[in-house]
Amino acid sequence: MIRDLHNDLISKKITSVELTERYFSVIEKKEQEIGAYLTITKELAMAQAKLVDEKIAKGEEIDLIEGIPSAIKDNICVDGVRMTAASKILDNYVAPYDATVIRKLKDCGAVFLGKTNLDEFAMGSSTENSAYQVTKNPVDTARVAGGSSGGSVAAVAAGEAVWSLGTDTGGSIRQPASFCGVVGLKPTYGRVSRSGAVAMASSLDQIGPIANSVEDCAIILSRIAGEDILDATSAKSGDKKFEDYLSGNIAGKTIGVPKEYVEGLDGEIKNVFEKSLEKFKSLGAKIETISLPHSGYALPTYYIIMTSEVSSNLAKFDGIKFGLRADDENDAEASGDELPKKLLETYLDTRKIGFGEEVKRRIMLGTYALSAGYYDAYYLKAQKVRALIRKDFEDAFKQVDFIYSPTAPEVAFKIGEKSKDPLKMYLSDIYTITANLAGVPAISFPIGTVEMEKKQLPIGGQLMGKWFDEEGMLNAAHTYEIN
Amino acid sequence: MLSKEEILNVAKLARIGVSEKDVEKYQHDLSEILDYFKKLDELDVEGVEPIGHITGMQNKFRNDHQEDFGKIGKEAIMKNAPEVKEEYIKVKSVL
Numbered sequence: 001m002i003r004d005l006h007n008d009l010i011s012k013k014i015t016s017v018e019l020t021e022r023y024f025s026v027i028e029k030k031e032q033e034i035g036a037y038l039t040i041t042k043e044l045a046m047a048q049a050k051l052v053d054e055k056i057a058k059g060e061e062i063d064l065i066e067g068i069p070s071a072i073k074d075n076i077c078v079d080g081v082r083m084t085a086a087s088k089i090l091d092n093y094v095a096p097y098d099a100t101v102i103r104k105l106k107d108c109g110a111v112f113l114g115k116t117n118l119d120e121f122a123m124g125s126s127t128e129n130s131a132y133q134v135t136k137n138p139v140d141t142a143r144v145a146g147g148s149s150g151g152s153v154a155a156v157a158a159g160e161a162v163w164s165l166g167t168d169t170g171g172s173i174r175q176p177a178s179f180c181g182v183v184g185l186k187p188t189y190g191r192v193s194r195s196g197a198v199a200m201a202s203s204l205d206q207i208g209p210i211a212n213s214v215e216d217c218a219i220i221l222s223r224i225a226g227e228d229i230l231d232a233t234s235a236k237s238g239d240k241k242f243e244d245y246l247s248g249n250i251a252g253k254t255i256g257v258p259k260e261y262v263e264g265l266d267g268e269i270k271n272v273f274e275k276s277l278e279k280f281k282s283l284g285a286k287i288e289t290i291s292l293p294h295s296g297y298a299l300p301t302y303y304i305i306m307t308s309e310v311s312s313n314l315a316k317f318d319g320i321k322f323g324l325r326a327d328d329e330n331d332a333e334a335s336g337d338e339l340p341k342k343l344l345e346t347y348l349d350t351r352k353i354g355f356g357e358e359v360k361r362r363i364m365l366g367t368y369a370l371s372a373g374y375y376d377a378y379y380l381k382a383q384k385v386r387a388l389i390r391k392d393f394e395d396a397f398k399q400v401d402f403i404y405s406p407t408a409p410e411v412a413f414k415i416g417e418k419s420k421d422p423l424k425m426y427l428s429d430i431y432t433i434t435a436n437l438a439g440v441p442a443i444s445f446p447i448g449t450v451e452m453e454k455k456q457l458p459i460g461g462q463l464m465g466k467w468f469d470e471e472g473m474l475n476a477a478h479t480y481e482i483n
Numbered sequence: 484m485l486s487k488e489e490i491l492n493v494a495k496l497a498r499i500g501v502s503e504k505d506v507e508k509y510q511h512d513l514s515e516i517l518d519y520f521k522k523l524d525e526l527d528v529e530g531v532e533p534i535g536h537i538t539g540m541q542n543k544f545r546n547d548h549q550e551d552f553g554k555i556g557k558e559a560i561m562k563n564a565p566e567v568k569e570e571y572i573k574v575k576s577v578l
Contacts (some may be wrong), residue, residue, distance in 0.1 A: 094559070097552075190536075299524045321564060342577065342578070351497075364490075365496050382523065385535075
């Protein structure tokens, strides 16, 4: 799709301004129903599009993504644009600088239509935890879009953006991509700089693209990847054009299917998944059953590490430096008198009214796990189990080139169905979190649908690759997609 | 089950104000999830090195210099502070 639009732009079939306006008219038509965006940046987008048109008119060469309209998850800073992270505590926050990925995309001439909805601070699997709105699944608006990058994914699925950026800490790009029937990529830990993205769990977070095709994801990844002095965890990983590696040939490659992931599968998801294995075979790949013996420990390990890091990262929201502050008047409840608040009261009250339920629950859990006497039993232990999980992957990748499973154990669920039970909601992430724990790249792409209540609900397949082998993994997913 | 006192202590450490009703809810929710965490007790991790950076990257250093955002940049940053006095962020009294 990006390539086609690029060709339309350079052959002057359409201008970037016209293309951008076309997307704004889709947004106008659908937004009320879908609720993908929190902020529309029309002025910025039109200015960006105009610049591209001027370049084309002058006969200058333009980049593949230049002039093509996109959407950015609202936990990534765009200079001068409001950024809420879908939290009331950042309701009035205006980003004073560009995230590194945004600076890189601006250098390529990208067009930003707006900032998209998410679970508050990216904590959730359904985008129901946003302090502003619930994003609906464009395939069936009675169902969730998935999360936490639900807004970014729904925008692409509904035709409200050509592509978008999300963040993925435990599946937040891949699970909604699976639910909405688009492609979502989480790169290797360290592949993409997180500078300027709101940190959730720093040892797990990655930024990645969402689009209608694997090739489009490859094109975006090439433009956001690379080492960055502003993110000390970002790795030297060369200057690859990932789209150049999509040969469409995977003959002789070995795909491992973890028996721990597929044992419990049943019904339509199982059928669709098995059919997709047949398709991989027909494309010349070998399928092998493998074992990731510590899979059963991944979810508790993930939740200990993630909540601990959340409690530390969210300490900066204190009502002093930026964002919301509970003022003396609007909070009689806590102090009960007319005196100006002391520092501690300001902290307590600001965080009490500024954060939503799930965010507070995770901060509380993480604070407990890191508190005196518990650190060894929880965080340290979890980081050791994580080493065992990584070892599982190292062993598996001696045997196979890729690991393959469904992206999620279910299709998009109904809005409200799980919001009362945090533990049940956490189980949505069961297949996706291991890629974050092990740091490997992973991609979700559509492999079929199941009919429910007369709607064709999408099912995603997930390929995981070796560390820094995005090109191989993208090629495998691409080969599946084009055949 | 975590006691009321434990919840109040964690809430204070986390700097989150809680009401009486919240305390009960946290007792229930946190205890349920902490029980689930106990699953890791089944594993023997004797001698296992904990993960630092998942791809094994070592410390990375950069020069210790400040970058000047300029007057406009400074204004953009300060605009986000709830209370500013003479170009400084105002902090509440500690005592």
